[in-house]
Each structure stands twice: as C-alpha cells, then as structure tokens.
Amino acid sequence: MIRRxxxxxxGLIGGSLARALREAGYVDEIVGSSxxxxxxxxxxxxGVIDRYDTDPAKAVxxxxxxxxxxxxxxxxxxxxxxxxxxxxxxxxxxxxxxxxSVVRDLDAALGRVPDWFVPGHPIAGTERSGVAASFPExxxxxxxxxxxxxxxxxxxxxxxxxxxxxxxxQVNTMSVEHHDEVLAATSHLPHMLAFAxxxxxxxxxxxREIFEYAAGGFRxxxxxxxxxxxxxxxxCLANRDALLHALDRFETDLRVLRDAVDRHDDETLxxxxxxxxxxxxxxxxxxxxxxx
Ligand code: NAP
Numbered sequence: 001m002i003r004r005x006x007x008x009x010x011g012l013i014g015g016s017l018a019r020a021l022r023e024a025g026y027v028d029e030i031v032g033s034s035x036x037x038x039x040x041x042x043x044x045x046x047g048v049i050d051r052y053d054t055d056p057a058k059a060v061x062x063x064x065x066x067x068x069x070x071x072x073x074x075x076x077x078x079x080x081x082x083x084x085x086x087x088x089x090x091x092x093x094x095x096x097x098x099x100x101s102v103v104r105d106l107d108a109a110l111g112r113v114p115d116w117f118v119p120g121h122p123i124a125g126t127e128r129s130g131v132a133a134s135f136p137e138x139x140x141x142x143x144x145x146x147x148x149x150x151x152x153x154x155x156x157x158x159x160x161x162x163x164x165x166x167x168x169x170q171v172n173t174m175s176v177e178h179h180d181e182v183l184a185a186t187s188h189l190p191h192m193l194a195f196a197x198x199x200x201x202x203x204x205x206x207x208r209e210i211f212e213y214a215a216g217g218f219r220x221x222x223x224x225x226x227x228x229x230x231x232x233x234x235x236c237l238a239n240r241d242a243l244l245h246a247l248d249r250f251e252t253d254l255r256v257l258r259d260a261v262d263r264h265d266d267e268t269l270x271x272x273x274x275x276x277x278x279x280x281x282x283x284x285x286x287x288x289x290x291x292x
Pocket of ligand 1: 008009010011012013014033034035036037039040069070071072074077078095096097098121122123124125126127128129130131228231235
C-alpha cells in the first residue's frame with residue numbers, strides 16, 4: 001500500500017497510473033504537480049488526484065512514493081526541485097521512454113544516483129496526451145520495464161514492482177543500456193518511420209488526393225504519427241545513440257528491398273515478405289487492439 005503518492009506530470013501516463021492505483025485501492029492520497037494549475041484542477045475534477053501544488057518541491061513533501069512522468073526534456077529540472085525536498089524513506093521512480101538519459105539527468109541534478117531511485121518505463125500508451133486521455137486499464141496486462149542501477153536499493157525496486165503489479169502490469173527488469181537498445185528498435189524506430197512517411201506524403205503536391213484514398217494500411221501504419229511531437233523530439237535526443245544505430249540498420253535493410261524492386265528480384269521480395277509475415281504472425285500481443 002502507498003500512503004501518499006505524488007505524481008509529477010499528471011498526463012496520460014501519470015494520470016492512468018493514478019486512476020489504476022485508486023481503483024485497486026492501493027493508495028490513500030494522490031498529490032499532483034505540473035506547470036499549469038488549470039491542468040491540475042482538471043485532474044482534481046476528474047477524480048484522478050486529490051490535491052495539487054505547481055511547485056514540485058511542495059508536492060512531494062510527505063510522499064512515500066513519487067512517480068515522475070514529465071517529458072524527458074523536463075526530467076532534470078524536476079529532479080533538481082524535488083531531490084532536496086523528499087521525505088526520508090521516499091522512493092522515486094519515473095515513466096520516461098528512455099532510461100540512460102533519465103539516470104544522467106538525476107546524476108547531474110543531485111551529483112549522485114541515489115539508492116531510492118528506480119528508473120522505469122511502462123510499455124503502454126496511446127497517441128493521445130493529457131490527463132483527459134488517461135484511463136485506469138492502460139497498464140492491465142501490459143509490461144513495465146524497471147532498470148535498477150548499481151546504486152538502487154532492492155527494497156525500492158520491490159516497492160515499485162508491487163505498485164505496478166497493483167496497477168495490473170507485468171514487471172520485468174533489465175539494464176538501462178539494454179532497455180534503450182530494445183526500445184530504440186521496437187518503439188522509437190517505428191515512430192520515426194511513421195512520422196517520416198506522413199510528413200513526406202503531406203509534402204507531396206497531390207497530398208489531398210493521397211489522403212482521400214488512404215485506407216486501412218495507411219491508418220494502421222501511421223496512427224502513431226499523431227503522437228505528441230514534443231515528447232518524441234525529447235525521446236530522439238535522449239536515446240540518440242541507440243536510435244541512430246537502429247535507423248542505420250533499417251536504412252541498409254530498406255536499401256536491399258529497394259534494390260530487389262529495381263532488379264525485378266522476385267525471390268528476394270518473396271523471401272523478405274514471407275519472413276516478415278512469419279515473424280508478425282508469431283507475435284502474440286494480448287493487447288493487440290489497444291495502443292503502444
Ligand atoms: P502528457 O500526457 O503530455 O503528460 C505530461 C505531463 O507533464 C503533463 O501533465 C504536463 O502538464 C507535465 N509537464 C510537462 N512539462 C513539465 C515540466 N517542465 N514540469 C512539470 N510538469 C511538466 O505525456 P505522457 O504521454 O503522459 O508522457 C509522460 C512521460 O511518459 C514521458 O517521459 C514519456 O516519454 C513517457 N511515456 C509515454 C508514453 C506514451 O505512449 N505517451 C508511453 C510510455 C512512456 P503541464 O503542461 O501542466 O506542465
């Protein structure tokens with residue numbers, strides 16, 4: 001059980017965790033913080049948080065668990081504010097989509113990586129943002145990756161694991177570096193491709209006609225291009241090295257496909273599509289109908 005949970009950044013990710021834990025009866029009180037009082041009042045009106053303070057240092061006072069779910073570019077400033085204001089015994093975790101950058105930001109903000117910090121990333125979300133888009137089932141049956149550092153206290157990791165399990169998630173742990181490589185390939189690269197494709201089509205002279213005739217395939221492939229631009233700018237900058245690696249590898253593979261089309265190489269096309277179909281058919285996502 002959490003006595004007082006503080007959520008810094010009460011948007012889709014933070015708001016959904018608050019709703020899930022409240023529904024599970026796992027938390028007594030939820031305090032929110034972000035820049036705009038209007039957003040926080042909306043969260044109170046929706047019953048997501050009990051009260052708020054736009055000063056994160058005041059919001060974390062007395063909290064036994066703190067969840068930081070602001071865009072990656074805002075993490076360092078939040079850590080600088082909350083670090084000195086935490087109550088003894090408080091555990092801090094986050095929901096940022098890249099992990100090495102968050103650990104670096106904490107180190108830069110406090111001059112060390114404390115034992116009470118448990119980096120985390122829920123592999124769940126939608127292309128929508130803000131507290132109004134949050135819902136309590138977001139994490140049900142979905143994975144959450146925790147990436148404890150060499151300094152992280154095992155009891156802190158256990159508390160964060162228990163919190164996510166109460167929200168309905170399955171928790172895995174891995175290293176910060178491994179997380180960033182895996183997510184660059186499975187999440188960050190697909191978002192780059194979707195953004196690039198839609199932006200490229202939108203620039204074509206006949207774009208209106210193109211979008212008019214766009215059907216299911218276009219919709220399936222490009223839904224994630226509606227994701228928040230600021231969040232994705234931050235993710236690209238935060239996970240630069242792993243993302244560049246994934247983009248370079250994909251560029252090479254795309255070139256193979258292009259050359260096969262150019263050479264009328266039916267065998268190569270058949271082989272690539274067959275292998276892709278086999279891999280995709282074998283991918284059994286319990287939340288196929290939901291979003292990532
Ligand atoms: P969101 O819906 O836009 O929520 C972000 C929240 O952070 C808002 O409440 C915003 O409120 C607050 N915020 C923004 N800048 C801030 C700052 N400088 N100081 C304090 N609060 C600030 O975004 P989200 O989708 O929940 O994403 C939050 C985090 O989760 C990001 O780090 C993202 O990488 C990660 N994540 C996202 C997804 C996804 O699919 N969306 C999935 C997994 C992880 P104000 O405007 O009032 O400040």
